[in-house]
Amino acid sequence: MKLKFTFFLFLIIVPMLHAQVKIPAYYQQEKSFTDALEKIITNAGLDGSYDAGEDGMEKISFAVIDLNGKQPVIGGVNMDNFIYPASVYKMYVAMEILKQVSNKDYSLYGTYVIKSPNDVDTAKEIFNDPRPLLKNGDTVTVKYLLDLMITRSDNSAANCLIDLANRKHINKTMHAYNWHGSEVTRKFLGRQFEDPGYDTIRGTETSALHAADFMYKINTDQLVNPWVSMQLKVLLGGQLDKSKLAAGLPDNAMYYHKTGWWSIYTNDVGIVDDGKIKYIIALFTPIQEEEVALKMKKVSDEVYKLISKRAAN
Structure with missing residues (x-):
């Protein structure tokens, strides 16, 4: 029995040692988009390192996917950084x-x-x-x-x-x-x-890259199958937490999202759709909600403006 138990633990732990951080090929990357997102994070004061206690020094994980062109465009800051979700x-x-x-x-x-x-x-x-x-x-x-x-x-x-x-x-x-x-x-x-x-x-742990890609699969009805994707989108659309990134969106925007907060960690990821523009945003922070709430609101507002400007061009 001891041998079987050890083998069971091996099966659980080994796959987690190889984190997948490569950006999938179906996303386009644009330097100007990434530069603009980096500027938003810097202006919001979220570009530093934070003391996460037992987890050591930690940084945010941030990703945005612009869904308004022929091919989705992804950008972000530390989007492959794994953090407590x-x-x-x-x-x-x-x-x-x-x-x-x-x-x-x-x-x-x-x-x-x-x-x-x-x-x-x-x-x-x-x-x-x-x-x-x-x-x-x-x-x-x-x-x-x-x-x-x-x-x-x-x-x-x-x-x-x-x-x-x-x-x-x-x-x-x-x-x-x-x-x-x-x-x-x-x-x-x-x-x-x-x-x-x-x-x-x-x-x-998870990363903004994985969480944003998860939302992309939902948006394109590719998460398992269309029924699963649509069922989950309905649930996410009923999210009762209207703080964090939701606070920076206009009233006419629908936000299908999941939030998370515990100890120093404050996170939000979802699909924004106002009928004219659509994008995915994922922000994971190692910062207490009381301290980061206004910064998340600012990031959300600035990303909405950025995507609106890109869609208009």
Whole structure:
């Protein structure tokens, strides 16, 4: 049994040692676009290094994909830098759940019984959301859990869905898209409550490049299949967190996105569409929300203006 367990750990850990950082060939790169994005980051005061405690010195990870031409144009700053995504990686979990539903492994309307220690939330991530906290013994549908996990960023729902999806299956799908290094390694609970093999594994990380590419797959209906892509886009469009990058967008813009915040990390990634222009933006920062909120708003506003100017030319 010990040999089998060691081999199991080997299978979990080895794929994570080779992070995929190459920009896919279907993206075009333009120096002028990257230069403009670098200037936006510098002007917002986000071009430095930050003390991330046990994680050492950390930098932001930022990517933008302009979707308004014949070929998508990508640019960014440290877009291949891997950083703690906080709740943003719940979107990777949602992908696998919807994939399994699409494969008829179970139904969106099938029931699921909440079991401890997955019921970790003691307060709502969005305080004015009327839905009660999940607790041990509650019976809900898979669809309800998906909605809670994405729109309210509910940690208890995420823990349940990570169990249902199975991390090995999530990461197999991640690897199929070459998102090596962005594997889902942890649930949203203490290590002492983790399953064997996951109690000592590294924390989950991702990059702006992978997160933006994920959104690109959704936008083009290529994430698993059109049904999965559209289902996830609907969920992302119902995001209740209107701070961070959403705060810098005009009222007429639709933003399909997932946010994440924990300790010093504040993140946001999504698809912006106002009917005239469309682009993807991903920003991961090692900065507390109170300190970075106005800077993220400024970045979002400036990127919107940049993309609008490019589309007009």
